[in-house]
Amino acid sequence: MYCYHCGKKIDETKVKSDPTTIAKVEEAKADTSVSYICPRCGHLIHSNPTEADVKSLAAAAHAEMQRGRNSFASGMGYSLIGIICLLIAIIFLRLAHKPGLNYALQVESSEFIVSMILFVVCTILIIIGIVLVTKGVLQQRKYKVLLDSIQNKTFYQ
Numbered sequence: 001m002y003c004y005h006c007g008k009k010i011d012e013t014k015v016k017s018d019p020t021t022i023a024k025v026e027e028a029k030a031d032t033s034v035s036y037i038c039p040r041c042g043h044l045i046h047s048n049p050t051e052a053d054v055k056s057l058a059a060a061a062h063a064e065m066q067r068g069r070n071s072f073a074s075g076m077g078y079s080l081i082g083i084i085c086l087l088i089a090i091i092f093l094r095l096a097h098k099p100g101l102n103y104a105l106q107v108e109s110s111e112f113i114v115s116m117i118l119f120v121v122c123t124i125l126i127i128i129g130i131v132l133v134t135k136g137v138l139q140q141r142k143y144k145v146l147l148d149s150i151q152n153k154t155f156y157q
């Protein structure tokens, strides 16, 4: 079920097995069978949505899509900086091969230490980037499906 106010999707099977995370409201309205309290914004989530609920949910879904796009964009930014770091790290690693010593790798040289630090930094940046990009893509896909179902008037919860 989706929260009409903020668009958060709650997993009802998890809600039922773990009552401490989300409090289940027993009686909200006479005509609704189940209701939950949104863990993010605290609004009441109930089945049989009214037209106003659906409108509110559509607006929330658009906001969530925008969040997904932002996450995707910042993930791409992190990845790009990570790739630049990787290139600089490779340059420093090559510089650690000293021409005066028959191009043998000098592990004690400052170039080698800088390249190792840059490798660690680029790995972290690329991992953060991939996580954000994946999160953004999945979020956009999820709310695209929701918006399509609202548009086709097939939305039900």
Ligand SMILES: [Zn+2]
Binding pocket: 003, 004, 005, 006, 007, 008, 038, 039, 040, 041, 042, 043
């Ligand atoms: Zn909410």
